[in-house]
Amino acid sequence: MKRSILIVANNLEIGGAERALISLLNVIDCDKYNVDLFLLRHSGEFMQFIPNKINLLPEIREYTTLGVPISNVIKNGLLKQAYGRLVGKMRAKSFIRKHNINGVNSVEIEYSYKYTKKYMPMISNKKYDLVIGFSTPYYFVDEKTVGSKKIAWIHTDYSSIPGDTESELKVWSVYDNIVSISNEVTNSFIKKYPTLKDKIVLIENIISSDFIQTQTNLIDVSNEMKKYDNETNLLSIGRFSTVKNFTSIPSICKKIVDSGINVKWYIIGYGVEQEKILEEIKKLGMKNNVIVLGKRDNPYPYIKQCDIYVQPSKFEGKSVSILEAKVLGKPVIVTNFPTAKDQVNDGFDGIIVPMDIEGCANGIIDLINDKSKLRDLINNCKNTNYCNEYEVEKIYELID
Numbered sequence: 001m002k003r004s005i006l007i008v009a010n011n012l013e014i015g016g017a018e019r020a021l022i023s024l025l026n027v028i029d030c031d032k033y034n035v036d037l038f039l040l041r042h043s044g045e046f047m048q049f050i051p052n053k054i055n056l057l058p059e060i061r062e063y064t065t066l067g068v069p070i071s072n073v074i075k076n077g078l079l080k081q082a083y084g085r086l087v088g089k090m091r092a093k094s095f096i097r098k099h100n101i102n103g104v105n106s107v108e109i110e111y112s113y114k115y116t117k118k119y120m121p122m123i124s125n126k127k128y129d130l131v132i133g134f135s136t137p138y139y140f141v142d143e144k145t146v147g148s149k150k151i152a153w154i155h156t157d158y159s160s161i162p163g164d165t166e167s168e169l170k171v172w173s174v175y176d177n178i179v180s181i182s183n184e185v186t187n188s189f190i191k192k193y194p195t196l197k198d199k200i201v202l203i204e205n206i207i208s209s210d211f212i213q214t215q216t217n218l219i220d221v222s223n224e225m226k227k228y229d230n231e232t233n234l235l236s237i238g239r240f241s242t243v244k245n246f247t248s249i250p251s252i253c254k255k256i257v258d259s260g261i262n263v264k265w266y267i268i269g270y271g272v273e274q275e276k277i278l279e280e281i282k283k284l285g286m287k288n289n290v291i292v293l294g295k296r297d298n299p300y301p302y303i304k305q306c307d308i309y310v311q312p313s314k315f316e317g318k319s320v321s322i323l324e325a326k327v328l329g330k331p332v333i334v335t336n337f338p339t340a341k342d343q344v345n346d347g348f349d350g351i352i353v354p355m356d357i358e359g360c361a362n363g364i365i366d367l368i369n370d371k372s373k374l375r376d377l378i379n380n381c382k383n384t385n386y387c388n389e390y391e392v393e394k395i396y397e398l399i400d
Contacts, residue, residue: 012044045297084116106163240271
Protein backbone atom coordinates (compact mmCIF):
# COMPACT_ATOMS: atom_id res chain seq x y z
CA MET A 1 0.00 0.00 0.00
CA LYS A 2 1.24 3.48 -0.87
CA ARG A 3 2.14 5.83 1.97
CA SER A 4 0.31 9.17 1.96
CA ILE A 5 1.61 12.73 2.19
CA LEU A 6 -0.29 16.00 2.60
CA ILE A 7 1.50 19.25 1.79
CA VAL A 8 -0.06 22.52 2.99
CA ALA A 9 0.98 25.92 1.62
CA ASN A 10 -0.45 29.39 1.21
CA ASN A 11 -0.68 29.86 -2.57
CA LEU A 12 1.51 29.69 -5.65
CA GLU A 13 2.20 33.36 -6.23
CA ILE A 14 5.63 34.11 -7.68
CA GLY A 15 8.30 33.61 -5.03
CA GLY A 16 11.33 31.56 -4.07
CA ALA A 17 9.56 29.29 -1.59
CA GLU A 18 6.83 28.66 -4.13
CA ARG A 19 9.38 27.71 -6.80
CA ALA A 20 11.01 25.38 -4.28
CA LEU A 21 7.61 23.76 -3.69
CA ILE A 22 7.06 23.25 -7.43
CA SER A 23 10.49 21.58 -7.68
CA LEU A 24 9.62 19.29 -4.76
CA LEU A 25 6.31 18.33 -6.37
CA ASN A 26 8.09 17.50 -9.62
CA VAL A 27 10.66 15.15 -8.10
CA ILE A 28 8.58 13.36 -5.46
CA ASP A 29 7.97 9.68 -6.30
CA CYS A 30 4.23 9.29 -6.80
CA ASP A 31 4.66 5.62 -7.69
CA LYS A 32 5.44 5.06 -4.01
CA TYR A 33 3.53 7.89 -2.34
CA ASN A 34 0.08 9.41 -2.74
CA VAL A 35 0.55 13.16 -2.52
CA ASP A 36 -2.24 15.64 -1.74
CA LEU A 37 -1.65 19.39 -1.96
CA PHE A 38 -3.80 21.88 -0.07
CA LEU A 39 -3.47 25.58 -0.86
CA LEU A 40 -5.31 28.26 1.08
CA ARG A 41 -6.01 29.93 -2.24
CA HIS A 42 -5.77 28.49 -5.74
CA SER A 43 -3.99 31.59 -6.96
CA GLY A 44 -0.66 32.46 -8.49
CA GLU A 45 1.24 32.13 -11.73
CA PHE A 46 2.85 28.87 -10.59
CA MET A 47 -0.49 27.01 -10.41
CA GLN A 48 0.14 25.90 -14.01
CA PHE A 49 3.29 24.04 -12.92
CA ILE A 50 1.59 21.65 -10.49
CA PRO A 51 2.34 18.19 -11.94
CA ASN A 52 -0.63 16.03 -12.95
CA LYS A 53 0.55 13.31 -10.57
CA ILE A 54 -0.23 15.58 -7.57
CA ASN A 55 -3.78 15.62 -6.19
CA LEU A 56 -4.79 19.23 -5.62
CA LEU A 57 -7.47 19.38 -2.91
CA PRO A 58 -10.42 21.78 -3.37
CA GLU A 59 -10.34 25.24 -1.86
CA ILE A 60 -12.12 25.67 1.47
CA ARG A 61 -14.01 28.95 1.60
CA GLU A 62 -12.96 29.87 5.13
CA TYR A 63 -9.26 29.52 4.34
CA THR A 64 -9.47 31.79 1.32
CA THR A 65 -10.29 34.66 3.72
CA LEU A 66 -6.86 34.65 5.37
CA GLY A 67 -5.11 36.69 2.71
CA VAL A 68 -7.76 39.30 1.90
CA PRO A 69 -8.84 42.53 3.65
CA ILE A 70 -11.08 41.98 6.70
CA SER A 71 -13.78 44.14 5.11
CA ASN A 72 -14.07 41.61 2.28
CA VAL A 73 -14.36 38.77 4.79
CA ILE A 74 -17.30 40.57 6.43
CA LYS A 75 -18.95 41.21 3.05
CA ASN A 76 -18.72 37.47 2.32
CA GLY A 77 -20.60 36.73 5.53
CA LEU A 78 -17.74 34.94 7.30
CA LEU A 79 -18.21 36.86 10.54
CA LYS A 80 -16.44 34.43 12.88
CA GLN A 81 -13.31 34.47 10.73
CA ALA A 82 -13.48 38.28 10.50
CA TYR A 83 -13.77 38.47 14.28
CA GLY A 84 -10.72 36.25 14.74
CA ARG A 85 -8.75 38.39 12.31
CA LEU A 86 -9.77 41.60 14.12
CA VAL A 87 -8.81 40.21 17.53
CA GLY A 88 -5.45 39.10 16.13
CA LYS A 89 -4.86 42.49 14.55
CA MET A 90 -5.61 44.41 17.76
CA ARG A 91 -3.50 42.14 19.95
CA ALA A 92 -0.63 42.26 17.48
CA LYS A 93 -0.70 46.07 17.55
CA SER A 94 -0.66 45.99 21.34
CA PHE A 95 2.31 43.59 21.43
CA ILE A 96 4.25 45.60 18.83
CA ARG A 97 3.64 48.85 20.72
CA LYS A 98 4.55 47.32 24.09
CA HIS A 99 7.83 45.88 22.78
CA ASN A 100 8.75 48.86 20.57
CA ILE A 101 8.96 46.78 17.39
CA ASN A 102 9.52 48.74 14.18
CA GLY A 103 9.36 47.57 10.58
CA VAL A 104 9.18 43.96 9.43
CA ASN A 105 7.96 41.54 12.10
CA SER A 106 6.26 38.14 12.43
CA VAL A 107 3.71 39.18 15.05
CA GLU A 108 0.99 40.42 12.73
CA ILE A 109 0.70 37.33 10.57
CA GLU A 110 1.21 34.92 13.49
CA TYR A 111 -1.54 36.55 15.58
CA SER A 112 -3.86 36.65 12.57
CA TYR A 113 -3.70 32.85 12.38
CA LYS A 114 -3.51 32.31 16.13
CA TYR A 115 -6.81 33.99 16.88
CA THR A 116 -8.61 32.71 13.79
CA LYS A 117 -7.76 29.00 14.02
CA LYS A 118 -10.65 28.00 16.30
CA TYR A 119 -13.13 29.27 13.70
CA MET A 120 -11.61 27.24 10.86
CA PRO A 121 -12.82 23.82 9.64
CA MET A 122 -10.63 20.75 9.21
CA ILE A 123 -8.49 20.83 6.09
CA SER A 124 -8.92 17.08 5.80
CA ASN A 125 -10.14 14.29 8.08
CA LYS A 126 -8.02 11.75 6.23
CA LYS A 127 -5.11 10.36 8.23
CA TYR A 128 -1.79 10.84 6.45
CA ASP A 129 1.55 9.18 7.09
CA LEU A 130 3.17 12.61 6.83
CA VAL A 131 1.77 16.15 6.85
CA ILE A 132 4.10 18.94 5.73
CA GLY A 133 3.52 22.58 6.62
CA PHE A 134 5.56 23.94 3.74
CA SER A 135 4.81 27.58 4.51
CA THR A 136 2.54 29.61 6.76
CA PRO A 137 -0.01 28.94 8.25
CA TYR A 138 1.71 26.44 10.52
CA TYR A 139 -1.09 26.71 13.09
CA PHE A 140 -3.58 24.97 10.84
CA VAL A 141 -1.31 22.06 9.96
CA ASP A 142 -1.03 21.42 13.67
CA GLU A 143 -4.73 21.53 14.54
CA LYS A 144 -6.66 21.05 11.29
CA THR A 145 -5.00 17.99 9.78
CA VAL A 146 -4.52 14.38 10.91
CA GLY A 147 -1.11 12.78 10.50
CA SER A 148 1.13 10.13 12.03
CA LYS A 149 3.95 12.61 11.69
CA LYS A 150 4.01 16.35 11.06
CA ILE A 151 6.85 18.57 9.94
CA ALA A 152 7.18 22.32 9.40
CA TRP A 153 9.43 23.87 6.76
CA ILE A 154 11.31 27.10 7.48
CA HIS A 155 12.60 29.27 4.65
CA THR A 156 14.03 32.41 6.23
CA ASP A 157 16.48 33.84 8.75
CA TYR A 158 14.34 33.93 11.88
CA SER A 159 16.93 35.73 14.00
CA SER A 160 16.40 38.83 11.84
CA ILE A 161 12.63 38.98 12.32
CA PRO A 162 11.29 40.27 15.65
CA GLY A 163 8.19 38.52 16.96
CA ASP A 164 6.47 36.96 19.94
CA THR A 165 9.09 34.29 20.59
CA GLU A 166 7.17 32.64 23.43
CA SER A 167 4.00 32.32 21.37
CA GLU A 168 5.81 31.06 18.28
CA LEU A 169 7.75 28.50 20.32
CA LYS A 170 4.44 26.81 21.13
CA VAL A 171 3.66 26.55 17.40
CA TRP A 172 7.00 24.98 16.49
CA SER A 173 7.11 22.66 19.50
CA VAL A 174 4.16 20.52 18.37
CA TYR A 175 5.99 19.36 15.23
CA ASP A 176 7.92 16.10 15.08
CA ASN A 177 10.59 17.77 12.95
CA ILE A 178 11.40 21.20 11.62
CA VAL A 179 12.99 21.29 8.18
CA SER A 180 15.66 23.93 7.62
CA ILE A 181 16.90 24.76 4.13
CA SER A 182 20.50 25.61 5.09
CA ASN A 183 23.02 25.50 7.91
CA GLU A 184 22.83 29.26 8.37
CA VAL A 185 19.03 29.17 8.57
CA THR A 186 19.40 26.41 11.17
CA ASN A 187 21.85 28.46 13.22
CA SER A 188 19.63 31.54 13.18
CA PHE A 189 16.59 29.46 14.15
CA ILE A 190 18.15 27.67 17.11
CA LYS A 191 19.65 30.96 18.29
CA LYS A 192 16.07 32.12 18.74
CA TYR A 193 14.62 28.73 19.78
CA PRO A 194 17.48 26.75 21.37
CA THR A 195 15.17 24.10 22.89
CA LEU A 196 14.16 22.99 19.38
CA LYS A 197 17.67 22.08 18.25
CA ASP A 198 17.02 18.32 18.23
CA LYS A 199 13.99 18.69 15.97
CA ILE A 200 15.92 20.28 13.09
CA VAL A 201 16.46 18.34 9.85
CA LEU A 202 18.43 19.85 6.96
CA ILE A 203 16.71 19.51 3.57
CA GLU A 204 17.97 21.99 1.01
CA ASN A 205 15.70 23.61 -1.55
CA ILE A 206 15.42 21.09 -4.35
CA ILE A 207 16.75 22.24 -7.69
CA SER A 208 15.68 20.14 -10.66
CA SER A 209 17.93 20.60 -13.69
CA ASP A 210 15.41 18.99 -16.06
CA PHE A 211 12.64 21.35 -14.97
CA ILE A 212 14.86 24.44 -15.20
CA GLN A 213 16.28 23.55 -18.61
CA THR A 214 12.81 22.80 -20.01
CA GLN A 215 11.43 26.12 -18.78
CA THR A 216 14.49 28.06 -19.94
CA ASN A 217 13.96 27.17 -23.59
CA LEU A 218 10.20 27.80 -23.71
CA ILE A 219 10.33 31.49 -24.63
CA ASP A 220 12.69 33.96 -26.27
CA VAL A 221 13.24 37.13 -24.21
CA SER A 222 15.95 38.69 -26.37
CA ASN A 223 13.63 41.54 -27.34
CA GLU A 224 13.04 42.42 -23.68
CA MET A 225 16.67 41.97 -22.62
CA LYS A 226 18.79 42.93 -25.58
CA LYS A 227 22.46 41.97 -25.37
CA TYR A 228 25.15 44.33 -26.64
CA ASP A 229 28.89 43.73 -26.57
CA ASN A 230 29.64 46.93 -24.64
CA GLU A 231 26.81 46.57 -22.13
CA THR A 232 26.38 44.43 -18.99
CA ASN A 233 22.96 43.06 -18.13
CA LEU A 234 22.27 42.64 -14.42
CA LEU A 235 19.20 40.84 -13.09
CA SER A 236 17.46 40.66 -9.71
CA ILE A 237 14.39 38.56 -8.86
CA GLY A 238 12.15 38.69 -5.81
CA ARG A 239 9.18 40.24 -4.05
CA PHE A 240 9.28 44.02 -3.88
CA SER A 241 9.54 44.11 -0.10
CA THR A 242 11.78 45.72 2.50
CA VAL A 243 13.90 42.61 3.01
CA LYS A 244 14.78 42.32 -0.69
CA ASN A 245 16.07 45.92 -0.65
CA PHE A 246 15.23 46.57 -4.31
CA THR A 247 14.56 50.26 -3.56
CA SER A 248 18.35 50.66 -3.36
CA ILE A 249 18.91 49.37 -6.90
CA PRO A 250 18.46 52.73 -8.68
CA SER A 251 21.04 54.37 -6.38
CA ILE A 252 23.50 51.50 -6.80
CA CYS A 253 22.99 51.53 -10.56
CA LYS A 254 23.57 55.30 -10.77
CA LYS A 255 26.98 54.93 -9.13
CA ILE A 256 27.84 52.18 -11.64
CA VAL A 257 26.72 54.35 -14.57
CA ASP A 258 28.56 57.41 -13.18
CA SER A 259 31.76 55.31 -13.10
CA GLY A 260 31.53 55.03 -16.89
CA ILE A 261 30.17 51.48 -17.15
CA ASN A 262 27.34 50.82 -19.61
CA VAL A 263 24.84 48.72 -17.65
CA LYS A 264 21.19 47.76 -17.62
CA TRP A 265 19.66 46.34 -14.44
CA TYR A 266 16.45 44.32 -14.88
CA ILE A 267 14.13 43.55 -11.97
CA ILE A 268 11.53 40.76 -11.96
CA GLY A 269 8.91 40.64 -9.24
CA TYR A 270 5.99 42.42 -7.64
CA GLY A 271 4.96 43.80 -4.27
CA VAL A 272 4.17 46.75 -2.06
CA GLU A 273 7.41 48.64 -2.78
CA GLN A 274 6.99 48.81 -6.55
CA GLU A 275 5.96 52.47 -6.52
CA LYS A 276 8.97 53.35 -4.33
CA ILE A 277 11.29 51.63 -6.79
CA LEU A 278 9.73 53.49 -9.72
CA GLU A 279 9.96 56.80 -7.84
CA GLU A 280 13.66 56.23 -7.16
CA ILE A 281 14.26 55.38 -10.83
CA LYS A 282 12.59 58.63 -11.91
CA LYS A 283 14.25 60.76 -9.22
CA LEU A 284 17.74 59.53 -10.12
CA GLY A 285 17.22 59.60 -13.91
CA MET A 286 17.73 55.86 -14.24
CA LYS A 287 14.76 55.02 -16.49
CA ASN A 288 17.08 53.88 -19.30
CA ASN A 289 19.21 51.77 -16.97
CA VAL A 290 16.86 50.20 -14.40
CA ILE A 291 13.99 48.30 -16.02
CA VAL A 292 11.18 46.89 -13.88
CA LEU A 293 9.80 43.92 -15.81
CA GLY A 294 7.20 43.09 -13.15
CA LYS A 295 5.72 39.62 -12.73
CA ARG A 296 7.09 36.84 -14.87
CA ASP A 297 5.85 33.30 -14.28
CA ASN A 298 8.93 31.85 -15.98
CA PRO A 299 12.10 33.63 -14.84
CA TYR A 300 14.57 31.15 -16.34
CA PRO A 301 14.89 32.63 -19.88
CA TYR A 302 15.68 36.00 -18.25
CA ILE A 303 18.36 34.45 -16.04
CA LYS A 304 19.87 32.82 -19.14
CA GLN A 305 19.90 36.20 -20.91
CA CYS A 306 21.62 38.18 -18.12
CA ASP A 307 25.37 38.50 -17.52
CA ILE A 308 25.37 38.68 -13.71
CA TYR A 309 22.68 37.87 -11.17
CA VAL A 310 22.51 40.29 -8.20
CA GLN A 311 20.72 39.75 -4.86
CA PRO A 312 20.96 43.00 -2.81
CA SER A 313 18.85 41.67 0.09
CA LYS A 314 18.97 42.64 3.77
CA PHE A 315 18.52 38.98 4.65
CA GLU A 316 17.66 35.69 2.99
CA GLY A 317 16.96 32.12 4.02
CA LYS A 318 18.35 30.16 1.10
CA SER A 319 17.52 32.01 -2.10
CA VAL A 320 16.13 29.77 -4.84
CA SER A 321 16.92 32.41 -7.46
CA ILE A 322 20.59 32.40 -6.52
CA LEU A 323 20.77 28.62 -6.91
CA GLU A 324 18.92 28.75 -10.22
CA ALA A 325 21.23 31.45 -11.56
CA LYS A 326 24.27 29.29 -10.78
CA VAL A 327 22.61 26.26 -12.40
CA LEU A 328 22.30 28.36 -15.56
CA GLY A 329 25.98 29.34 -15.40
CA LYS A 330 25.56 32.89 -14.11
CA PRO A 331 27.92 34.38 -11.52
CA VAL A 332 26.14 35.85 -8.51
CA ILE A 333 26.69 39.00 -6.49
CA VAL A 334 25.08 39.08 -3.06
CA THR A 335 25.19 41.62 -0.26
CA ASN A 336 26.69 40.56 3.04
CA PHE A 337 23.47 39.51 4.77
CA PRO A 338 23.82 36.99 7.65
CA THR A 339 23.37 33.87 5.50
CA ALA A 340 25.37 35.11 2.47
CA LYS A 341 28.23 32.63 2.92
CA ASP A 342 25.70 29.81 2.77
CA GLN A 343 24.49 31.03 -0.64
CA VAL A 344 27.71 31.86 -2.47
CA ASN A 345 31.22 30.44 -2.39
CA ASP A 346 32.89 33.85 -2.35
CA GLY A 347 35.39 34.10 -5.19
CA PHE A 348 34.38 30.75 -6.72
CA ASP A 349 30.83 31.09 -8.11
CA GLY A 350 30.09 34.64 -7.04
CA ILE A 351 31.15 37.44 -4.73
CA ILE A 352 29.86 38.91 -1.49
CA VAL A 353 29.78 42.72 -1.38
CA PRO A 354 28.97 45.25 1.37
CA MET A 355 25.30 46.01 1.92
CA ASP A 356 25.64 49.80 1.74
CA ILE A 357 24.97 51.46 -1.60
CA GLU A 358 28.53 52.62 -2.29
CA GLY A 359 30.14 49.35 -1.20
CA CYS A 360 27.70 47.29 -3.27
CA ALA A 361 28.21 49.50 -6.33
CA ASN A 362 32.00 49.30 -6.04
CA GLY A 363 31.86 45.51 -5.75
CA ILE A 364 29.79 45.27 -8.93
CA ILE A 365 32.07 47.74 -10.74
CA ASP A 366 35.19 45.80 -9.77
CA LEU A 367 33.76 42.50 -11.03
CA ILE A 368 32.55 43.96 -14.34
CA ASN A 369 35.99 45.48 -14.93
CA ASP A 370 37.85 42.28 -14.01
CA LYS A 371 37.10 40.21 -17.11
CA SER A 372 39.40 37.37 -16.08
CA LYS A 373 37.72 36.93 -12.71
CA LEU A 374 34.28 37.13 -14.31
CA ARG A 375 35.23 34.36 -16.77
CA ASP A 376 36.49 32.19 -13.92
CA LEU A 377 33.24 32.61 -11.98
CA ILE A 378 31.20 31.73 -15.07
CA ASN A 379 33.29 28.62 -15.78
CA ASN A 380 33.07 27.49 -12.16
CA CYS A 381 29.28 27.82 -12.24
CA LYS A 382 29.03 25.89 -15.49
CA ASN A 383 31.29 23.11 -14.23
CA THR A 384 29.54 22.64 -10.88
CA ASN A 385 26.50 20.43 -10.38
CA TYR A 386 24.08 22.38 -8.18
CA CYS A 387 21.12 20.09 -8.74
CA ASN A 388 20.07 18.04 -5.74
CA GLU A 389 16.97 15.98 -6.52
CA TYR A 390 18.36 13.42 -4.04
CA GLU A 391 17.30 15.71 -1.16
CA VAL A 392 13.78 14.33 -1.55
CA GLU A 393 15.06 11.03 -0.11
CA LYS A 394 15.30 12.75 3.28
CA ILE A 395 11.52 13.23 3.24
CA TYR A 396 11.00 9.53 2.60
CA GLU A 397 13.29 8.77 5.53
CA LEU A 398 11.14 10.93 7.81
CA ILE A 399 8.12 8.81 6.88
CA ASP A 400 9.81 5.42 7.02
